[in-house]
Amino acid sequence: MNSYHTSGITTKTALSVLVLLLSSIIISCGGPDSSAPSSQRSESELRGSGDETSALRIVATTTQAGDLLSILTENVEGVELTKLMGAGVDPHLYQPTERNIAAMNRADMIVYSGLHLEGQFDAVFEALRERGVTIYAMSEPVNRAGFIVPSIDEGEAGSASDDPHFWFDPRNWILTVNGTAELLSAKLPEFESVIMENAVEYTAQLELLYEWALTGLQSVPEGQRYLVTSHDAFQYFGAAFGWKMAAIQGISTQDEAGVGDIEDTVDFVIENSIPVLFVESSIPPDSIEAVIEAIRDRGGDVRIGVRELYGDAMGEAGSFGGSYIGMLASNVLTILQSYIAAGVDITLPEWPGEMETSIPQVMLNYN
Template sequence: MDRPMKRRSLALGTALVALAAASTVPATARADDPPMVLATIAMIANVADTVVGDCAVVDLMMGPGIDPHLYQASASDVQAFQQADVILYSGYALEGQLGEVLAAMEGRKPTVAVSPTAISPAELISVQDLYGIDPHLWMDASLWGQIAPVIAETVGEVAPDCAGDMADRAAAYQDQLAALHDWITASIASIPDSQRILVTAHDAFAYYGRAYGIEVAGIQGISTESEAGVADIRDMVDVVVDRSVPAVFIESTINPRTIQAVIDAAAQRGQQVEIGGELYSDAMGEAGTAGGTYIGMLYENTITIVDALGGTRAPLPDILVPWAETWDIDLAAN
């Protein structure tokens, strides 16, 4: 049934790639303008913003609520790719529909897949599907911190005068993320053993689970490109009922109906399950909110999980207090 639709979007994609390849517009309009860095996802854009400071302007392609697995480039996106001086994307097929457009940009300007560039193969989680590697690396703060020096180095190619400052900021930011990592570990450890299981709509939390010691179970696979089936939902209901899971979680980029189906089916089998809250999985919150920062994404996810599963929040480390104060976060609640 979906054949004609697929063919049409494929044709559009091919046209956009041709458009991208045909352009001869110079990347930088004026030499005294700060370079433009274009990031596909907010988890990269916010780290880049922190690292580059005033040395560059960072633009984000996919805003809050956008699912990168499904995202297709529009004509204005292609224009943004053309105008950028540096392109940063995640890689490992996260931006599955952008592959050809990104390939067309390589060789024309610094175009870097930050995950494969920054993170060593030994630290990756392999998966048995078309992806091969689970791309959701931002769920582990210490791993994702490794993209900061890569960004400093990449932007340093177009802003060499700033390279030293950017390297310093990248190192300082990595220190903050190391403290965040420890705080998440301590907070998750407070959840009672039997309830330390994270049930979500899709498999975005494997790195989070490995890093912070919580079992994870997603109804759908790594990508959201195929829909969850009846068997996927039934399997998850078995887990929820067998383990007496008190809460399951919805994701900001994914329709909550599969999670609701699990809750309804569990109720029919006598197991009351609550929605523990909404987690950021593949996108962050609105700009200008705590959840619109990378630190805030993991912070808010963690307090949502800890509160719903019966844990207690660990005291926030001193190095993160300035961040918390920026966003009026009540430290007494930690």
């Protein structure tokens, strides 16, 4: 089934639901500014000294969106940033809660990933857009530049859909950085120079990241550059670094993998002598474990990656994988270290000295 089709909820109905939910929050919680549970409160941060009425209220849906907005608004006063999704959350399946909707209803701007990654939000976005809230898809500049990968979701009679995982090519993320910085500058013209300086400095870091990752991943012999994962989130990654992708599920995680999907993956891994399969942090390992068991039943030799890959969500806030740069670097290290552990002769690339973050020593101890 194609999980990216919006439900049959009309915009008017969605707005009615929005109002009803907000009414219930006001009655039961004493208003939309009442204290949220700690899990939500820890994901909301107030920047600068702007008062409650003058702050530019921004809501970020995914972990990647929240990370980028935090970077671009550093040293920018009067911005209230609320991050909806936390580490390990699957945005394909995530449904906005009452508190999420309350935060979005108060927002001046909502920044989301786009290309139907947050498919459960579509009706709410449309309702808020009609009320004058700025709704911005981070995928917009990538789409406009023509760098979106089309995919086929076989569940809808072969209907075409766009792969939403554009951020796995750092060159795409640079386009996203620039597009989001331009939007913020238009909203906060008095801080335009600060925002654009943040964007320039961050872009330089992303360029270093791309070159480092390319060097490492290209060191793997071409015939062995296969990445087999739970769901099809890494096509952009493969295109960026010259790897071939294979996944048990399609671009969404809504539908469970069937027996045929498992068998097809087993055949593919055996035929191509792929030594490692990878689990993703936001998806249960069941399907990958089923493939590994089936391969071993046939006498094959395959192992699981030395750690999970970050797919649709980043790691815990404050951890190395809790930033975009750390997330992508962690994935590259995990892939290379896993292939080394499987006997492939690879030399890990040296981390650039100009990078503002360092790789934790614990990640270099993978045996």
